[in-house]
Amino acid sequence: MVDEDERRAWAYLAGVAEPPCAALRTLITEVGITEAARAVAGRSMPSGHAEVLRATEARHGVNTSAEDLDAAARVGGRLVTPDDDEWPGWQLLALSKADTSAKGGEPLALWMRGPVQFDQAVDRSIAIVGSRAASGYGEHVTATISSGLVAENWSVVSGGAYGIDGVAHRNVLASGGVTVAVLACGIDRDYPSGHARLLSEIARTGLVVSEYAPGTTAAKHRFLTRNRLVAALSSAVVVVEAGQRSGAANTAAWARKLGTPLGAVPGPVTSATSVGCHRMIADGVAHLVTDSADILRLARPGGEDVQRSTGSRERPTDNLDANQLRVYDTVPATGTLTIGEISFACGLELRQVRSALAVLEARGMLSTDGSGWSLARGR
Amino acid sequence: MVDEDERRAWAYLAGVAEPPCAALRTLITEVGITEAARAVAGRSMPSGHAEVLRATEARHGVNTSAEDLDAAARVGGRLVTPDDDEWPGWQLLALSKADTSAKGGEPLALWMRGPVQFDQAVDRSIAIVGSRAASGYGEHVTATISSGLVAENWSVVSGGAYGIDGVAHRNVLASGGVTVAVLACGIDRDYPSGHARLLSEIARTGLVVSEYAPGTTAAKHRFLTRNRLVAALSSAVVVVEAGQRSGAANTAAWARKLGTPLGAVPGPVTSATSVGCHRMIADGVAHLVTDSADILRLARPGGEDVQRSTGSRERPTDNLDANQLRVYDTVPATGTLTIGEISFACGLELRQVRSALAVLEARGMLSTDGSGWSLARGR
Numbered sequence: 001m002v003d004e005d006e007r008r009a010w011a012y013l014a015g016v017a018e019p020p021c022a023a024l025r026t027l028i029t030e031v032g033i034t035e036a037a038r039a040v041a042g043r044s045m046p047s048g049h050a051e052v053l054r055a056t057e058a059r060h061g062v063n064t065s066a067e068d069l070d071a072a073a074r075v076g077g078r079l080v081t082p083d084d085d086e087w088p089g090w091q092l093l094a095l096s097k098a099d100t101s102a103k104g105g106e107p108l109a110l111w112m113r114g115p116v117q118f119d120q121a122v123d124r125s126i127a128i129v130g131s132r133a134a135s136g137y138g139e140h141v142t143a144t145i146s147s148g149l150v151a152e153n154w155s156v157v158s159g160g161a162y163g164i165d166g167v168a169h170r171n172v173l174a175s176g177g178v179t180v181a182v183l184a185c186g187i188d189r190d191y192p193s194g195h196a197r198l199l200s201e202i203a204r205t206g207l208v209v210s211e212y213a214p215g216t217t218a219a220k221h222r223f224l225t226r227n228r229l230v231a232a233l234s235s236a237v238v239v240v241e242a243g244q245r246s247g248a249a250n251t252a253a254w255a256r257k258l259g260t261p262l263g264a265v266p267g268p269v270t271s272a273t274s275v276g277c278h279r280m281i282a283d284g285v286a287h288l289v290t291d292s293a294d295i296l297r298l299a300r301p302g303g304e305d306v307q308r309s310t311g312s313r314e315r316p317t318d319n320l321d322a323n324q325l326r327v328y329d330t331v332p333a334t335g336t337l338t339i340g341e342i343s344f345a346c347g348l349e350l351r352q353v354r355s356a357l358a359v360l361e362a363r364g365m366l367s368t369d370g371s372g373w374s375l376a377r378g379r
Numbered sequence: 380m381v382d383e384d385e386r387r388a389w390a391y392l393a394g395v396a397e398p399p400c401a402a403l404r405t406l407i408t409e410v411g412i413t414e415a416a417r418a419v420a421g422r423s424m425p426s427g428h429a430e431v432l433r434a435t436e437a438r439h440g441v442n443t444s445a446e447d448l449d450a451a452a453r454v455g456g457r458l459v460t461p462d463d464d465e466w467p468g469w470q471l472l473a474l475s476k477a478d479t480s481a482k483g484g485e486p487l488a489l490w491m492r493g494p495v496q497f498d499q500a501v502d503r504s505i506a507i508v509g510s511r512a513a514s515g516y517g518e519h520v521t522a523t524i525s526s527g528l529v530a531e532n533w534s535v536v537s538g539g540a541y542g543i544d545g546v547a548h549r550n551v552l553a554s555g556g557v558t559v560a561v562l563a564c565g566i567d568r569d570y571p572s573g574h575a576r577l578l579s580e581i582a583r584t585g586l587v588v589s590e591y592a593p594g595t596t597a598a599k600h601r602f603l604t605r606n607r608l609v610a611a612l613s614s615a616v617v618v619v620e621a622g623q624r625s626g627a628a629n630t631a632a633w634a635r636k637l638g639t640p641l642g643a644v645p646g647p648v649t650s651a652t653s654v655g656c657h658r659m660i661a662d663g664v665a666h667l668v669t670d671s672a673d674i675l676r677l678a679r680p681g682g683e684d685v686q687r688s689t690g691s692r693e694r695p696t697d698n699l700d701a702n703q704l705r706v707y708d709t710v711p712a713t714g715t716l717t718i719g720e721i722s723f724a725c726g727l728e729l730r731q732v733r734s735a736l737a738v739l740e741a742r743g744m745l746s747t748d749g750s751g752w753s754l755a756r757g758r
Contacts, residue, residue, distance in 0.1 A: 018705075018726025058722045058729070137647055219725070220708035221701075266645030266657060268516055269669040278645060281660060282667040288660045290648040322600075326397075329599035343437040346598070347397025350437070 002083045009037035010081045010109045011065035015213040016040055016056045019225060020105035023051035025096075028108070033083075064213070068111075071214035075188045076203065077113040082106075086118040088233065094258040095232050104228060104257075107211045111187045114207035121180050121207050125155040126295055127234035127255075129227075129248045130164025130241040131273045138241035138273055141265055142167040145238065148292025150177030154299075155206070157182060157234045159226065160199060162192055164240045164248075169202055179206040182229050184222035186214040227251040228258075236261040236299035238289060242276025249276055252286060261298040263289035316365060323348055327356040328365060336372025381462045388416035389460045389488045390444035394592040395419055395435045398604060399484035402430035404475075407487070412462070443592070450593035454567045455582065456492040461485075465497040467612065473637040474611050483607060483636075486590045490566045493586035500559050500586050504534040505674055506613035506634075508627045509543025509620040510652045517620035517652055520644055521546040524617065527671025529556030533678075534585070536561060536613045538605065538626075539578060541571055543619045548581055558585040561608050563601035565593040606630040607637070615640040615678035617668060621655025628655055635664060640677040642668035695744060702727055706735040707744060715751025 002010070010033055017024050027049050028036040039045050040056050041063065072078060080086055095106045112118060126149055130138060146156055146168045156172045158165040160181035172179035181202050183191065187210045190196035202208050211229065212222065227247065231237050231254035239262070242248040255262040264286035267274030280286035289295050317325060330346040331337055337345065343353045357373060360366040367376040381389070389412055396403050406428050407415045418424050419435050420442065451457060459465055474485045491497060505528050509517060525535055525547045535551045537544040539560035551558035560581050562570065566589045569575035581587055590608065591601060606626065610616050610633035618641070621627040634641040643665035646653030659665035668674050696704060709725040710716055716724070722732045736752060739745040746755045 054728060055726075058726055062723075137649070141648055219705075221705045221725070265648060266653075266660070266667070268647055269520055269644055270516070274645075275669075278667055278669055281645070282669075282673070288645070288657055288667070290654075290657050290661075294661070326598075326600045344441075346600070347434075347437055349433060 002081055006033050006083070007079060007081065008065045008069065009033045010083075011068050011079050011213070012037050012063050013040060014079070014107075014109045014111075014211075015064070015068065015216075016059050017052075018055075018221075019107060019211045020095075020228075021052075021055050021108070022096075022105035023049065023055055025106060025108055027052050033081075068213040068215070071186075071188055072111055072113075075113055075214070077111055077187050077208075077214070079109055079111050080118050081109040086120070088119040088122050091122060092232055094260075095228065107229065110209055110211055110229075111214065112207050112209045113187045113203040115205065116178055116207050118207065118209070121155055121178055122157065122233040124153065125157050125180065125234050126299060127157040127230045127237040127251065127260075128164065128168040128240060129158055129230065129237065129251045130239055131243055131246055131248065131276075132161050132163035132165075133243070133273060134163035134167065134241050135267075135271055135273050137267055137271065138164055138265075139167045141267075142240045143171045145240070145265075145292050145295065146171035146177075147175045149295070150175035152292065152296060154296070155180060157230055159183070159223075159230060159247075159251075160191075160195060160202075160208070161247075162194065166195060166198060168240075169198060173201055173205065180233065181206070181208045182226055182233070183208060183210040183218075184212070184226040185218040186210060186212050186216040188214040189217065191218050223247055224250055228254045231255040231258050231260050234260060236263060236295055238263040238265065238295050239277055239280065239286065240265045241267065241271075241273040242280075243273050244275050246276045249280075252280060256285060262286045263295055263298050265289055316363070320359075323352050324356040324359050327353055328360055331366060331373055331375055333375065336369065336374040338372055342373065381460055385412050385462070386458060386460065387444045387448065388412045389462075390447050390458055390592070391416050391442050392419060393458070393486075393488045393490075393590075394443070394447065394595075395438050396431075397434075397600075398486060398590045399474075399607075400431075400434050400487070401475075401484035402428065402434055404485060404487055406431050412460075447592045447594070450565075450567055451490055451492075454492055454593070456490055456566050456587075456593070458488055458490050459497050460488040465499070467498040467501050470501060471611055473639075474607065486608065489588055489590055489608075490593065491586050491588045492566045492582040494584065495557055495586050497586065497588070500534055500557055501536065501612040502534075503532065504536050504559065504613050505678060506536040506609045506616040506630065506639075507543065507547040507619060508537055508609065508616065508630045509618055510622055510625055510627065510655075511540050511542035511544075512622070512652060513542035513546065513620050514646075514650055514652050516646055516650065517543055517644075518546045520646075521619045522550045524619070524644075524671050524674065525550035525556075526554045528674070529554035531671065531675060533675070534559060536609055538562070538602075538609055538630075539570075539574060539581075539587070540626075541573065543627075545574060545577060547619075548577060552580055552584065559612065560585070560587045561605055561612070562587060562589040562597070563591070563605040564597035565589060565591050565595040567593040568596065570597045602626055603629055607633045610634040610637050610639050613639060615642060615674055617642040617644065617674050618656055618659065618665065619644045620646065620650075620652040621659075622652050623654050625655045628659075631659060631665060641665045642674055642677050644668055695742070699738075702731050703735040703738050706732055707739055710745060710752055710754055712754065715748065715753040717751055721752065 155178040157180045158168045169179045185191045237255040239248045264277040264280045326346045534557040536559045537547045564570045616634040618627045643656040643659045705725045
């Protein structure tokens with residue numbers, strides 16, 4: 001359990017440096033949350049933590065933690081910290097192992113709105129991301145994949161943006177599944193504004209998550225930082241559509257860095273919104289995926305058995321050897337051929353033709369009237 | 380030079396066993412064409428060549444070589460043998476190294492119609508193959524790729540079939556290039572019948588090629604055998620569209636066996652005619668290609684320089700470091716911010732903001748009125 005003072009300390013430190021701030025995380029681990037907050041506010045840092053002083057210089061004097069917690073509460077939100085049971089520690093661990101420079105690192109704490117336990121929401125989750133300028137094709141594929149994942153009891157993580165993100169969230173909601181929107185602004189902000197209603201729908205049954213305090217506005221660097229969380233919180237990342245330059249490429253890069261399996265959906269080569277997907281596949285960076293079954297195979301290799309989506313049906317000719325096939329193909333669609341005619345036509349010896357005919361007759365593929373051979377009726 | 384008797388011997392042996400027949404090829408190499416023909420017709424085989432007796436049992440008594448050569452001549456055709464200058468020996472060599480079983484092996488000789496020297500037609504050539512039931516999308520992509528290859532002085536090899544094959548041939552003709560149709564029947568047969576005119580157009584400026592004597596009808600095993608020639612005669616094989624089960628998959632398998640680079644064009648995952656292509660790419664069997672430039676890069680890796688088709692344009696923000704980018708992104712589209720406001724908004728120290736602003740101003744990306752900073756006009 002986290003008491004109120006501690007949670008306020010978390011709220012203060014979560015915003016006092018622009019996330020992610022690995023140095024601050026290290027300080028908290030070393031001296032505890034309360035002491036860390038005191039050190040930052042009082043500018044008296046234990047030795048070896050000068051980096052924290054630098055990172056918090058701009059904002060240390062403004063402690064809005066109480067207001068932030070209030071603002072979150074007003075929209076039914078909460079701050080989840082590593083000390084809370086629902087913190088998905090093992091999933092976020094990859095972040096602390098990856099690049100801990102300016103761009104990476106585990107989040108200190110996360111703000112969220114929604115009735116679902118955070119760790120449960122992301123336990124079996126797939127990130128679906130893509131172009132804001134999605135095509136009708138991309139939207140259709142996103143809808144099909146999202147519903148397919150829900151049917152298999154997986155949740156869907158995305159960024160709440162227009163285009164692919166929005167279609168993914170919307171279809172999960174429509175399918176009765178759990179969806180998680182990770183925002184690059186505060187959980188109380190409707191960004192993009194056209195998604196105000198969608199975000200509140202998500203918050204009603206799933207989770208709206210952010211590393212940024214309530215009220216924080218979206219900024220480009222925050223989208224990039226947010227993308228690492230999308231990749232970290234998912235068992236696989238799927239890019240449905242991405243243009244030449246796309247935010248999805250950044251999420252994909254995070255997936256690679258974190259070791260999260262990455263899939264990309266192909267599309268028409270004539271479509272500008274598939275260029276990024278094709279590039280990732282051609283460069284061997286992403287796996288080509290066509291449906292939810294492909295994606296789940298990526299997410300749990302060797303795990304639960306998933307029927308291969310492009311599995312093939314059996315055909316009567318499948319188990320014929322080369323000679324049998326050649327003889328079978330030689331017999332015309334209508335009319336009959338003698339054994340001698342078949343032998344000449346297909347270039348096999350009489351002996352070989354005879355042996356092949358015996359098999360083909362036994363399988364009910366060819367029939368004979370005593371002199372000539374024809375295709376068996378009903379085939 | 381091949382004299383008339385020798386050519387007749389080649390014509391006889393080319394048809395006396397169903398191609399390909401590696402044993403017959405070995406016999407010819409060992410004893411010469413004239414002696415080999417005499418041995419097959421007279422059933423007196425040098426020791427170690429019993430296999431040839433078996434392979435030629437069905438047809439050895441029927442020598443239609445003179446008629447075959449006449450039939451070829453009537454449609455302006457010829458029989459090209461390994462003794463002719465235009466035999467593309469080095470390209471067909473891969474076949475003799477590959478599986479020499481019932482399915483593989485070098486052709487003994489090839490019948491062809493058309494004004495182009497065979498070796499020249501296939502010196503710089505790409506095979507374009509695909510579904511007979513091509514979609515409008517597949518036809519469009521085939522047309523674009525074919526024209527692109529002609530523009531780079533490459534010829535296009537295909538199978539003369541409906542669908543992708545036909546569109547490829549037709550677009551090469553329309554672009555004034557050389558195209559080669561490799562048939563699974565005699566060069567004097569219009570198969571498929573709807574391509575009678577197309578085939579004669581190809582024979583007027585390119586080549587119609589077949590391993591089968593004039594008059595031979597198409598049969599399923601001949602399509603499979605023909606496919607190996609398509610793969611062998613090309614510097615790369617590209618599958619534009621292929622369904623779950625497709626002849627193109629067989630050509631693709633030959634390409635892999637022969638070491639011919641293999642490309643596949645992606646398409647909508649909703650399209651049944653792209654399933655085979657996606658499967659080949661997903662299985663790592665084919666490279667994803669989107670246009671003729673991608674294909675030529677496959678055909679000549681490290682060779683002539685080809686501009687990457689998905690190359691990216693430079694953007695003003697490309698060369699900014701992380702802090703500069705963060706500051707730049709913090710400045711709003713309209714209005715100004717003071718250095719202090721920027722520092723607070725983006726979480727960087729004043730010192731870091733100042734140094735970033737200096738660079739951004741020098742690059743003409745931001746401007747200042749002395750107190751506040753805004754985006755430079757005209758950006």
